[in-house]
Amino acid sequence: MKIxxxxxxxxxxxxxxxxxxxxxxxxxxxxxxxxxYVEKLNALDTEGIVPTSHAVPMENAFRPDQPAESIGVxxxxxxxxxxxxxxxxxxxxxx
Amino acid sequence: xxxxxxxxxxxxxxxxxxxxxxxxxSTRFGAEPNSQTCPVCLGFPGAxxxxxxxxxxxxxxxxxxxxxSITQRNVFARKNYFYPDLPxxxxxxxxxxxxxxxxxxDIEVDGETKRIGITRIHMEEDAGKLxxxxxxxxxxxxxxxxxxxxxxxxxxxxxDMRSPDEAIAYLKKLHQIVMYLGICDGNLEEGSFxxxxxxxxxxxxxxxxxTRAELKNINSFKFIKQAIxxxxxxxxxxxxxxxxxIQETRLFDPNTGTTRSMRGKEEAHDxxxxxxxDLVPVLIPDQWxxxxxxxxxxxxxxxxxxxxxxxxxxxxxxxxxxxSRELAAYYEETVALFPQAKTVSNWVMGEVSRALNEDNNRxxxxxxxxxxLLADLLKLMEKGTISGKIAKTVFDEMYKTGKxxxxxxEEKGLVQVSDTGAIEAMxxxxxxxxxxxxxxxxxxxxxxxxxxxxxxxxASKGKANPALVNELLLKxxxx
Numbered sequence: 001m002k003i004x005x006x007x008x009x010x011x012x013x014x015x016x017x018x019x020x021x022x023x024x025x026x027x028x029x030x031x032x033x034x035x036x037y038v039e040k041l042n043a044l045d046t047e048g049i050v051p052t053s054h055a056v057p058m059e060n061a062f063r064p065d066q067p068a069e070s071i072g073v074x075x076x077x078x079x080x081x082x083x084x085x086x087x088x089x090x091x092x093x094x095x
Numbered sequence: 096x097x098x099x100x101x102x103x104x105x106x107x108x109x110x111x112x113x114x115x116x117x118x119x120x121s122t123r124f125g126a127e128p129n130s131q132t133c134p135v136c137l138g139f140p141g142a143x144x145x146x147x148x149x150x151x152x153x154x155x156x157x158x159x160x161x162x163x164s165i166t167q168r169n170v171f172a173r174k175n176y177f178y179p180d181l182p183x184x185x186x187x188x189x190x191x192x193x194x195x196x197x198x199x200x201d202i203e204v205d206g207e208t209k210r211i212g213i214t215r216i217h218m219e220e221d222a223g224k225l226x227x228x229x230x231x232x233x234x235x236x237x238x239x240x241x242x243x244x245x246x247x248x249x250x251x252x253x254x255d256m257r258s259p260d261e262a263i264a265y266l267k268k269l270h271q272i273v274m275y276l277g278i279c280d281g282n283l284e285e286g287s288f289x290x291x292x293x294x295x296x297x298x299x300x301x302x303x304x305x306t307r308a309e310l311k312n313i314n315s316f317k318f319i320k321q322a323i324x325x326x327x328x329x330x331x332x333x334x335x336x337x338x339x340x341i342q343e344t345r346l347f348d349p350n351t352g353t354t355r356s357m358r359g360k361e362e363a364h365d366x367x368x369x370x371x372x373d374l375v376p377v378l379i380p381d382q383w384x385x386x387x388x389x390x391x392x393x394x395x396x397x398x399x400x401x402x403x404x405x406x407x408x409x410x411x412x413x414x415x416x417x418x419s420r421e422l423a424a425y426y427e428e429t430v431a432l433f434p435q436a437k438t439v440s441n442w443v444m445g446e447v448s449r450a451l452n453e454d455n456n457r458x459x460x461x462x463x464x465x466x467x468l469l470a471d472l473l474k475l476m477e478k479g480t481i482s483g484k485i486a487k488t489v490f491d492e493m494y495k496t497g498k499x500x501x502x503x504x505e506e507k508g509l510v511q512v513s514d515t516g517a518i519e520a521m522x523x524x525x526x527x528x529x530x531x532x533x534x535x536x537x538x539x540x541x542x543x544x545x546x547x548x549x550x551x552x553x554a555s556k557g558k559a560n561p562a563l564v565n566e567l568l569l570k571x572x573x574x
Contacts, residue, residue, distance in 0.1 A: 014365055016177055053170045053370035059378045065112050065149035068119025068133070076132045076240070084230050086128040087237030090179040093225055 002035035003028060098296040098334065100327050101304050102262045103254035106269060107247050108279040109221065109287040110153050116220050116246035117144030117187065124285055128239035136244035138182030144373055150246045151377060153278040154218050155387040157248055158195030160272050160394055161213050165384050169194050169377035172368045179238055180223040190368040193217035202264040211265050212253030221245040254293065254304065259323040263316055266290060271395050275420045283314050290319055294326045296334060306340040310354055313347045322347040326354055398423055406436035415444055421459045425466055432470035442469060446487060450494045463497040464490065472500040484557050485509050513560040515567070518551070521559065522567045525550040536572055544568065
């Protein structure tokens with residue numbers, strides 16, 4: 001086994017996903033298969049090779065520190081399910 | 096049992112760039128909620144972040160000033176967690192390749208120098224702000240995303256500090272440096288310089304660190320000290336009772352001076368970092384580092400040493416004058432015009448600082464008595480046009496009106512009297528009016544001399560040249 005049921009449960013919780021027992025079984029099996037497949041790469045000798053972080057051969061894309069127009073409060077809040085004055089309104093957060 | 100405290104600090108400094116780290120929205124403080132937002136900082140799907148070049152330059156500057164090595168291949172990573180102030184569900188940060196590493200700062204506590212390691216400095220975006228707004232009928236939390244995507248440098252120290260005083264000394268030094276560099280406005284209350292403290296205890300003599308608590312929400316140097324002191328007490332009590340300290344995040348409450356557990360954020364410690372595919376790597380060639388190095392200002396430590404070695408100032412003066420870059424600049428500008436280092440230092444630390452303090456802690460950059468004006472005043476004093484005492488009166492008038500010292504001296508008739516005849520007349524008058532004291536003096540009680548000087552100065556309204564007064568008095572009394 002490359003991944004356990006409880007690990008899948010943990011990852012689901014971190015992603016705020018609620019899974020039923022049967023879903024957990026299904027995904028555990030599927031993810032195990034995926035990991036086993038990817039594991040084949042470990043057969044290669046990657047000693048001294050810098051891990052690939054990006055798929056595109058590009059670097060140093062910068063923006064000068066010059067202000068651009070913002071979109072405005074109304075546009076920002078247009079898709080918000082709830083608002084209060086100029087704020088996004090969310091369920092009460094208790095720290 | 097006796098415990099040794101071990102402290103490591105994480106400081107978030109908000110950079111003074113005009114725009115956010117990944118979009119062109121303004122970073123100005125205090126605007127209408129959500130008015131400084133766009134698809135990038137709101138985390139709208141499909142929006143692409145583009146890195147603000149100034150952030151990289153500021154980070155290199157901070158690294159050079161704290162003796163770090165600069166990482167030449169940088170990658171941004173996503174730090175995944177859910178919180179209502181984080182619109183994307185991840186924070187763009189750096190993980191295994193931070194821009195600066197392996198630095199240090201030397202601090203001084205009780206006359207001893209100690210080196211505090213800096214593990215890393217990395218670039219990241221800030222989250223938005225959760226507000227419990229006072230809006231009638233709204234008991235929910237409110238989110239303002241103006242701050243979301245504001246550039247931060249997170250500066251992480253090694254767990255090298257062994258007392259609250261060392262922690263404060265390190266923080267003050269770091270604060271001074273980022274202010275000197277001009278990359279952070281240093282405002283603790285507005286959250287431009289935020290500190291989290293990792294605090295743990297171990298038995299004295301041990302080398303194995305205990306379990307730490309991470310203290311958050313501390314926005315003044317005083318509170319940092321309070322929070323650490325409280326935490327030492329709390330953990331010592333647990334350990335004394337045979338209990339175990341739990342690794343957790345604790346919130347400092349400035350009203351009670353205590354810390355309390357922050358349950359909400361506990362589960363999120365598994366951040367599942369991975370490289371952000373939206374941002375390409377940042378390569379920093381040697382030349383870029385050298386170009387930034389060339390813009391490094393003289394830092395407080397070097398400045399202080401130079402004031403002592405080259406200007407001959409006492410350590411104390413040097414320390415006070417370099418406390419802010421602006422004060423040091425004011426001092427240096429004045430000394431350039433009136434090259435008597437100690438005299439200028441006395442005036443800057445004395446009259447100038449006093450006047451600013453009394454004026455609601457006005458900033459030195461805003462001082463009505465500018466360096467050229469102060470230098471002119473000191474020149475008048477040096478030439479003997481006015482006495483030191485009168486100079487202080489003139490200074491106060493200059494501070495109030497912004498007028499040139501010559502003009503004030505002329506308008507108020509404050510020119511020092513160095514006319515021997517005029518002073519002699521006053522001396523004669525004073526001696527004539529105080530025969531008893533003259534008798535005492537001649538009888539050997541020389542301490543009354545000061546009395547005569549005072550009387551003559553009063554008669555001249557402080558304008559008589561004190562050296563001449565002394566000379567003439569002596570001559571008359573001994574004749």
